[in-house]
Amino acid sequence: MQQLIYFFQKFKYFLFFLLLQLIALVLTFNNLNFHKSKFVNSANSITGGLYSKASNVSEYWNLKSENKLLSDENNRLKNLLEKNISVSFDKDSTVVDSLIYKQRYTYTSAKIINNNYTKQFNFLTINKGKKQGVGKEMAIINSKGIIGFTDNTSNNYARVQSILNKNSTINARLKHSNYFGTLGWDGNHYNTVQLSDIPRQAPLKIGDTIETGGKSTIFPEGILIGTISKINKGNSADNKVDVTLFNDMSNLGYIYIIKNLNKEEIKLLETQNE
Amino acid sequence: MVVLFISLLFLQVFVLNNILFLGYINPYIYIAFVFIYPLKEKRIPFLFFSFLLGLFVDFFSDSGGIHAFSILSIAYLRLFFVRVYFRKVTADYAFFKLKSESFGKIFNYVVTLTVIHHLIxxxxxxxxxxxxxNVILNTLFSSIFTLTLYFLGTYIFTKSK
Known part of the structure; x- marks a missing residue:
């Protein structure tokens, strides 16, 4: 017993050091694991509050580009609306029955208050949380394309796992055909992501548009991602292509949170046989 | 010490984390806490505060416990390098002042700890x-950036007194 106490006395600094290192390691590993990252993240009320104060100040510098983005989007949506009206005039009469129509997604707008894009595992923080109905695994997009999906929420803030995160995998497809693959990131450049596992017979051309495939419960189909910038000819098994993002991930402001209203039902159905 | 802790933390997360020189080079000046913290204080609180500072930086930058791990490593290794570079024994710690040492020794000491921290x-x-x-290049460039900032900072603050 005395030996033991003597041992602790002698090595108390080292043991304390080891204990703290162990805590840090556990936090690091948990953070890399999507389902366990509960403790250390920027979506808690203290860091979230400080970040939203800081972004209130810095957003003035981006007002001009943000306005441009909004007016571009308005322009696009107005054109879309115009198209729809002209189609419905062709018919003699239309019956709009609100009971048949089923809404599948709801959109909420929010602001990014903290953005990362230089690390291997990037996360963003947004200023909406549980109180505004934001939960886990909701899609985050802006007018130009996808950004990521939520992983952790506190009362007023949420943390978003960016597509620039080595753990992110997203179902994506070619716009002009229905061949689909998996979108991931190799951690090198913040404007290039990788699309892999596309069938060999799929026709690929540089400049082809890639959009989300809709085969997940997170992203609706048809959200823009980017264009093919490099095709790796060769015999690699996974048939990887580089995709240049439409979004400039280093300059993000206001975003939309997409909530899938049928997510529970689909998940329940998919897990029934397990 | 509390002022130093908070000011280094905020300087790091709100100003320096946004620099991203050439897209990825960032100074990590918060480790100056380890250099400045007096040697005569007790060691357990020192280790704990260093860990806490790293953890807070982690909170802000969503990195799990990476900053906490690396700053704690150099906080623990500090005494070893004090012994090697300044040739001090335990009895000298109470009177040890970083400012009164020669620049060459301080330079070696700070550079070693910074490079170890950045590498980890x-x-x-x-x-x-x-x-x-990438790891090697990042370590090299960011170390240079951190060190320049640290020595400039100490130069400015010691002159003004």
Whole structure:
């Protein structure tokens, strides 16, 4: 017993050091694991509050580009609306029955208050949380394309796992055909992501548009991602292509949170046989 | 000490984390806490506060416990390097002042600790055996940036007194 106490006395600094290192390691590993990252993240009320104060100040510098983005989007949506009206005039009469129509997604707008894009595992923080109905695994997009999906929420803030995160995998497809693959990131450049596992017979051309495939419960189909910038000819098994993002991930402001209203039902159905 | 702690933390997360010189080079000046913290204070609180500072930086930058791990490593290794570079024994710690040492010795001491910290940090941030050249390059450039900032800072603050 005395030996033991003597041992602790002698090595108390080292043991304390080891204990703290162990805590840090556990936090690091948990953070890399999507389902366990509960403790250390920027979506808690203290860091979230400080970040939203800081972004209130810095957003003035981006007002001009943000306005441009909004007016571009308005322009696009107005054109879309115009198209729809002209189609419905062709018919003699239309019956709009609100009971048949089923809404599948709801959109909420929010602001990014903290953005990362230089690390291997990037996360963003947004200023909406549980109180505004934001939960886990909701899609985050802006007018130009996808950004990521939520992983952790506190009362007023949420943390978003960016597509620039080595753990992110997203179902994506070619716009002009229905061949689909998996979108991931190799951690090198913040404007290039990788699309892999596309069938060999799929026709690929540089400049082809890639959009989300809709085969997940997170992203609706048809959200823009980017264009093919490099095709790796060769015999690699996974048939990887580089995709240049439409979004400039280093300059993000206001975003939309997409909530899938049928997510529970689909998940329940998919897990029934397990 | 509390003022130093908070000001280094806020300086790091709100100002320096946004620099991203050439897209990825960032100074990590918060480790100056380890250099400045007096040697005569007790060691357990020192280790604990260093850990806490790293953890807070982690909170802000969503990096798990990477900053905490790397700053704690150099906080623990500090005494070893004090012994090696300044040739001090335990009895000298009470009277040890970083400012009164010669610049060459301080330079060696600070450079060693900074490079160790950055190397550990970037290896963990990379978290795979791919892109090892990236780790080395990041360590090198960010170390240079941190060191320049640290020595400029100490120069300015000692002159003004």
């Amino acid at each position: 940090y970037f290896s963990f941030a990379n978290f795979s055996f791919h892109n090892l050249s």
